[in-house]
Amino acid sequence: MPATDLTLLLSAAQAAGDVAMRHFKTDPQVWDKADDQGPVTEADFAVNALLADRLRSARPAYGWLSEESPDDGARLGTQRQFVVDPIDGTRAFIAHSLDWAIALAVIEDRRVIAGVVTLPARGLTYAAAYGQGATLNGQLLCVTQTRDPATAQVLTTRPNLAARHWQGGAPPAFATAFRSSLAYRMCLVAEGRYDAMLTLRPSWEWDIAAGALIVTEAGGHATDRTGADLLFNAAHPQVNGVIAGGGVHPALRAALS
Structure with a gap:
């Protein structure tokens, strides 16, 4: 069920944040991706490895899509999929900005049913499961009603x-x-x-x-x-x-x- 998947994502996000913070502000090694896709660091790879181990071992039937993993298309034949960005905002991470995130989602029938976005350097964790509302550090969230x-x-x-x-x-x-x-x-x-x-x-x-x-x-x-x-x-x-x-x-x- 989505709530169970959300619990898994929250646990994995916490562990991934700990790994990322060990690299943050330590000037990790950086490479440039092909086709002008931006930089990637050893922290991105370390977080990706942890998430792949934690999530895929817990849900071996789920497909896998990550920015830092080769996509072999096997996910297209699965009922549910993990969609992962180990570090969203790698340039910010390299620049020692606090505004980078780890983003994790579970997809079913092409829709998101569970999602977590954590900003370890800011101590923020946003989370949602389908039909259950969205939270920031456990407190319910609501968008604005500005119309103009x-x-x-x-x-x-x-x-x-x-x-x-x-x-x-x-x-x-x-x-x-x-x-x-x-x-x-x-x-x-x-x-x-x-x-x-x-x-x-x-x-x-x-x-x-x-x-x-x-x-x-x-x-x-x-x-x-x-x-x-x-x-x-x-x-x-x-x-x-x-x-x-x-x-x-x-x-x-x-x-x-």
């Missing part, structure tokens, strides 16, 4: 504000902010600290799966850039951008071209 994009606070990046993306050639005059981790951005929306987040680039499943459930269980919406439902465990594990928000989500979607 012009008065909203939105987590996004400058390229998403380009005229070509918006009806009328310009975005609404919302205030913007940034965090390195996509998973953390989604959780901040679930927490009600920001009204929405959006990214218009193709987004990897491991960055957004856990956060998508946390937002929706906090009463919000998480869709692709067209407003379509987010579906996971795709053969090519990317979605067409992400809009996550509370009351402002429909208006933000309508404002996009």
